[in-house]
Amino acid sequence: MSDLSARLDLPFIAPSQAQKHVTHNEAVQRLDLLVQMALDGFEATEPPAAPETGARFALGTGATGVWAGQDGKIAAFLGEAWMFVTPQEGWIAAERGGTAVRIYRDGGWRGFPDRTDALGIATQADAVNRLSVAAAATLLSHAGAGHQLKINKAQSDDTASLVFQSGFAGHAEMGLAGDDDFSIKVSADGTTWTEALRVDAQTARISGAAVQSAPTDNAAERLLKVGAFGLGTAISLTASDGLDTLVLSGLYYNPSAGNTSGNSYPISSAGALLVIARSATNVVQEFTSYGGTSAASALRKFVRSWGTGGWSPWLELYHSGRVMGPVSLSDGVPTGAIIEHQFVGGNGEYTRFANGTQICGTTVALSTSGETTWTYPAQFFTAPRVAAVLTGSQAAFARTLSNSNLSIQIGAFNTSGTRVSGFAYLLAIGRWI
Template sequence: MSNLSPRMGLPFLLPSQAQKHVTHNEALQQLDALTQPAVLALAEVAPPASPEAGAMYGIGAGATGVWAGRDGALAYWDGTAWLFVSPQEGWRVWAQDVQELHVWRGGSWAPALQSTVQLGIGTTADATNRLSVASDASLFSHAGAGHQMKLNKASAGDTGSVLFQSDWVGHAEMGLAGDTAFSVKISADGASWDTVLRADPAAQEITFAPAGTARMVLSDTGLQLDAPVTGSAVQSAGSDGAAGKILMTGAQCLTNDSAAYSGLLPDAMGSWLVGFNDKADGPGALTGHGSDRYGMMVQVQRSSGRRHRIFQTLTGQMFHQTESAAGLQAPKRVYDTGNLLGTVSQAGGLPTGAMMEHGSNANGAYVRYADGTQICHKKLTLSGQDLNIAYGALFRSGSLLSGNTVFAAMFSEPPACTITAHVENLSTMTAVGGLGDVGNTPATVYAVAHTAVTGRVIHVNVMAIGRWY
């Protein structure tokens, strides 16, 4: 049997041993050093010149003096001499210089928690969850400057993420899940997951998909939205002139009421786009053209009381309206290649249709203008006509317009008529009898010559100028 204990090498008291107190005191001295051990430093290489009794050090590599050849040992000063103890695997010692518990592991001292395989704080760790914490909160603070948490995965196809659970069922996850794009996933049951946010460094774009389907994609080249935009940042009425709001399609569509635009648009500098629906001061209300009371208006205002408006109606008509010191002027129709020629019309004496209208029928041709002017033209070629009826000292034909007195379009009052009759190869005059009416030329028109002739061709031209309203 050995004279020393197997673990700490404490000397045993032997039978018939003289001066047993020496052996006993040596064991007590070693116990004093190794019970609740604390060292002043763990890697000292030179013994201190004046150590205090009870001082203990961990000897580092390359020790000198009386410590030479004792690398790795614990040196304990008992007040008169150094006591050296070789640590064994698993021994623990408190290092006062770094304020940390160390363990003798693999032939050297290491912090007790360093390379620990598992650690459970308030709970039990396992092979998968090697660090487990059960606590009301966990604090990670700085050491004088910033602080950074790191999750590192082995390869791009692995997962490095933070999983949020409720009663051990996962409902949210964020991190690098299966690639190098940062994503946020959510789940209602822990089994079916939707990626609601994805920031892809390769594609350089951020995708938002609240229900799993992409609704917004932001990249350096633009923003793609695939869902309606609503909320307080969106204009909801024509009177909403708050700065920074988004103008939405339909947000400026005004209701079917009789209020004027002055109550719906702010009297301030700016540009406004509104829809109008039977508004009291819309172009139709002032022109009397009911079908022009619906459409779109653009208003530009550079100072108070100086508005400029362009109206586009559902009928395809355009109006321009300006404002002066006297107030808003009546809207004026804008004519273009689309409405310059068409059907003219009026309401209350104001034009509501095209600028010009042209037409023809069996009674000739006509032109109407938006200001009310109308011109009708009739041209006849009559063959086999005789001028042999005595007309004083002259000779005349029969009535040239018999059965051809109707105008191509009606006048609102009898027009001014100019009628000429030309006989081929003969100098003639024209005689007209009567005034005619709103729909007919004068009833009597003769060709008159100095000599009697027969079987001639006569050309008759009728021009009537008047008003259609």
């Protein structure tokens, strides 16, 4: 059995040894030197002239004086003489009055490494996961102000991302995955991945499976873009685009006039279309045209709906600017104002209505020499019905002849059948279409 301990060379007390305290005190001195070791210097070669008791130095190469021949050892002053101890692999010593901490390794005192190849905290690190932490939470806090967590990659086509796992299988990833665009990906099985969002690094525009692929993409739960269904900018149509199959809610615009067969526009004019759909067979379309600068023609609005029986006819809506003005009909549907009224020189005045009714009125002078002709201020479609009211105090009656859609002849007679003169108020009622 050795007389010294394996690591610190502490002397053992031999059986039946005399003056055991000498051996014990020597061991205590060595413990005092080596445990929680704090040295007065490293690589020392010249002993101090008046060392303090307990002074300790790690000797370097070429030690002089009483240290000569003790290179590489630890020199400790015990008050009367120097004691020398050979350090062993793994011993650690701090520098008194300084901040250096060194470890004895490979025959010399080395500084602690400024990095470690792997670090596991409450878990095992490996060659891929060189920093591993097993904990309920990980806190990275500021040191006075803000704090940044940086994930760097070598080249643009490398990856710098955060991966979120369940049972060590990836189910979500966010970051720079193979390029410099920011993306968010998800996976249900940890193998097949879907790119939900991508932010273009150059334009900052968003794409991905969670975003509309086109302005008319109506897939459930997708994010709307500017221009989606005409929000922010109307979806462009052409005159040849058929409206009967356009049952997707949105705002549309036809920038060109014209109406081709089968496209179902209400009129041949540029305009905007609003589609409101509750389902594919329950739809309302509203078309607003632009026809000119006057109040009567600048805005024309039409509506129709789709139900179980198909599309209803277009119905034109009226506003204050279209109550009075030129009246017109097309296939029985009003296409102009509601009421048209005008004075026409000596022929009197007329009033037309959008339902096809026309009323003409005037005052004519009657002659004893024959009938008086009244040319209507506006042409009728067929001969109208005419009423006459005679003026004067004598009893008389009126007679009409040759009534047409253009004019009528009228005369007045007394009860004896003699033609008389005077004035008659005339009112003709019929249809203009």
